[in-house]
Amino acid sequence: xxxxxxxxxxxxxxxxxxxxxxxxxxxxxxxxxxxxxxxxxxxxxxxxxxxxxxxxxxxxxxxxxxxxxxxxxxxxxxxxxxxxxxxxxxxxxxxxxxxxxxxxxxxxxxxxxxxxxxxxxxxxxxxxxxxxxxxxxxxxxxxxxxxxxxxxxxxxxxxxxxxxxxxxxxxxxxxxxxxxxxxxxxxxxxxxxxxxxxxxxxxxxxxxxxxxxxxxxxxxxxxxxxxxxxxxxxxxxxxxxxxxxxxxxxxxxxxxxxxxxxxxxxxxxxxxxxxxxxxxxxxxxxxxxxxxxxxxxxxxxxxxxxxxxxxxx
Numbered sequence: 001x002x003x004x005x006x007x008x009x010x011x012x013x014x015x016x017x018x019x020x021x022x023x024x025x026x027x028x029x030x031x032x033x034x035x036x037x038x039x040x041x042x043x044x045x046x047x048x049x050x051x052x053x054x055x056x057x058x059x060x061x062x063x064x065x066x067x068x069x070x071x072x073x074x075x076x077x078x079x080x081x082x083x084x085x086x087x088x089x090x091x092x093x094x095x096x097x098x099x100x101x102x103x104x105x106x107x108x109x110x111x112x113x114x115x116x117x118x119x120x121x122x123x124x125x126x127x128x129x130x131x132x133x134x135x136x137x138x139x140x141x142x143x144x145x146x147x148x149x150x151x152x153x154x155x156x157x158x159x160x161x162x163x164x165x166x167x168x169x170x171x172x173x174x175x176x177x178x179x180x181x182x183x184x185x186x187x188x189x190x191x192x193x194x195x196x197x198x199x200x201x202x203x204x205x206x207x208x209x210x211x212x213x214x215x216x217x218x219x220x221x222x223x224x225x226x227x228x229x230x231x232x233x234x235x236x237x238x239x240x241x242x243x244x245x246x247x248x249x250x251x252x253x254x255x256x257x258x259x260x261x262x263x264x265x266x267x268x269x270x271x272x273x274x275x276x277x278x279x280x281x282x283x284x285x286x287x288x289x290x291x292x293x294x295x296x297x298x299x300x301x302x303x304x305x306x307x308x309x310x311x312x313x
Contacts, residue, residue: 112157112220114147122152123159127231128255130262136269153266157220160227164193167230170237171309177241180312193305200226200301204294211286215271225263229298232259233306240310248310256299263295 115123126133138153139146148156171189175181201222208215232255240248271287 108220109157111147112155112224114149115156115158116149119149119152119156120159123148123156124231126152127159127228127262128235128258130258130265133265136265138269153269155221155224155266157224157227160224160230163230163234164227167193167234167237167305170234170241174237174241174309175312178312189309196301196305197223197226200297204290207290207293211290213271213287213290215287217267217270221270225266225294226298228262229255229259229302232256233302236302236306237310240306245310248306252299252303252306256302259298259302260295263298264291267291267294 136153139151146154148154148158168186168190172181172186175185201219204222204226205219207213208217232251235255236248236252239251243250268291271291
């Protein structure tokens with residue numbers, strides 16, 4: 001029977017005898033490895049290591065010299081077609097820019113937006129209270145009109161654009177108080193108001209042409225004068241929001257009168273009667289009819305674009 005000390009001696013001797021079994025051969029030399037060592041660069045010559053001939057530094061074989069894509073790119077006809085397409089694209093861009101500049105000049109738009117805080121305050125007061133204003137003439141600097149910031153009677157597009165956006169937002173608030181607001185309603189109101197003002201501007205331009213009325217009005221001027229009614233429309237909606245139907249109709253009546261009066265006095269300066277060489281003035285009645293039509297149609301649009309919001313069903 002083995003004693004504990006004898007068992008420990010045999011166990012330690014066995015360890016000394018077979019402890020290097022995986023690394024040493026029975027003859028005392030190194031044993032061959034069972035698996036190939038893949039940690040050295042030579043094991044993967046194609047992945048980032050250049051020893052394999054024919055591969056580039058990235059470890060991939062380059063495409064053959066005659067592949068179809070390279071032939072197309074090296075074809076002089078293909079290069080000529082690409083250059084011709086670029087030339088046509090450049091010419092089309094210049095053509096669109098020239099025609100757009102002819103009808104919507106950036107310098108003209110800058111003139112209509114050349115306003116400041118003082119002008120905006122005075123112009124809003126003039127639209128709301130035109131009865132106290134006396135001088136409606138527009139000053140001119142040689143052949144160029146004075147910028148709106150220096151002439152309160154000059155038309156601008158800043159107030160109509162801001163009033164248009166504010167009208168859409170106020171319409172959404174009014175519809176929200178009636179629990180009838182949806183995100184689609186903002187787009188519907190904006191597109192409807194935009195379509196109506198385009199129709200109004202086109203109708204007035206056509207009337208000027210058909211009636212052969214001599215006028216200094218441009219289509220941007222008509223757009224500006226047509227857009228001033230949104231100031232009164234905002235006031236109508238806010239009054240209806242606070243004072244319900246009675247406040248809405250009271251403010252609508254007041255701004256209908258003030259807007260019509262403002263346009264009559266303003267357009268009298270812009271729409272001029274035609275004077276012939278014999279000294280007789282002709283076309284004064286047509287000019288008067290056009291001024292009255294443009295002025296009186298504004299209250300109708302104000303009621304049409306606000307009543308269905310105020311009393312939405």
